[in-house]
Every structure is written in C-alpha cells, then in structure tokens.
Amino acid sequence: MTKIDKIKELIEKDGLVTKSRHRYLVDKRNYMFNALREEGFTFQKIGEIFERNHATIINGIKKHKQLTKHKDYDYIINTKLYKEELESDYIEPRSIEDDVLRCQDLKELKLIQERILMGKYF
Numbered sequence: 001m002t003k004i005d006k007i008k009e010l011i012e013k014d015g016l017v018t019k020s021r022h023r024y025l026v027d028k029r030n031y032m033f034n035a036l037r038e039e040g041f042t043f044q045k046i047g048e049i050f051e052r053n054h055a056t057i058i059n060g061i062k063k064h065k066q067l068t069k070h071k072d073y074d075y076i077i078n079t080k081l082y083k084e085e086l087e088s089d090y091i092e093p094r095s096i097e098d099d100v101l102r103c104q105d106l107k108e109l110k111l112i113q114e115r116i117l118m119g120k121y122f
Helices: 003-013 023-038 043-050 054-069 073-087 096-102 106-117
Strands: none
Touching: 003 023, 003 043, 003 073, 023 043, 023 054, 023 073, 043 054, 073 106, 096 106
C-alpha cells in the first residue's frame, strides 16, 4: 500500500471530510493537508478531496506547522497515530500492557483506545 493509499484510507475511516470542528478532527485534517502537500498535491486538489477551498487548506497547513513547531501537546496526541501510520512502512508490534503502564493522562489513554480499534496490538 502506498502512502497516498494510506492517507485516503485514513481520511475515509475517520470521516475527515465532515464539517465537524472538534479539535481532534481539525488536528487530523490539518495533518493530512500537510501530508498530501508533501506528496506534491496542489492546494486545489487537496481542497477537492476534503470538500474545502484552497484557502482553508493553506490555513490548515500553516496551523500544522505552527503547532508542530511549538510542540503543542494536544496536537501531538491527536496526530500521533497518523504519524506512526504514514512515516513507517513497518510498525513494530506494540504491547498494550506496556502502553497502559506508560500512559500519563486520559489523552494518551484515548490514543491506546484508538490503537486497539485499529488492531495495532499483538
């Protein structure tokens, strides 16, 4: 599966085309805007995929870069699974027990829940 295929699968699976303004979905959308841009997609083409205009895409990519630069904790947690999925061809099997023991807050616990739903544990 190519990176573009993974991106399209995640967009569909998580319903990122919706108009929802929940922070976790906005963060995931912005991350995907940036990932598609890095793959060479135009702002207009990304906008067509997400049913948004090019200005929204430009703003989302700026927001992604800003939050990444400042290491915004919520943004990192909300996009961590996408980063793992897109930046690695092979993801080392994870132990749910290890992740639960290392978990420091409810946001990380939510991330573990998402991993369970995605079948990331052995």
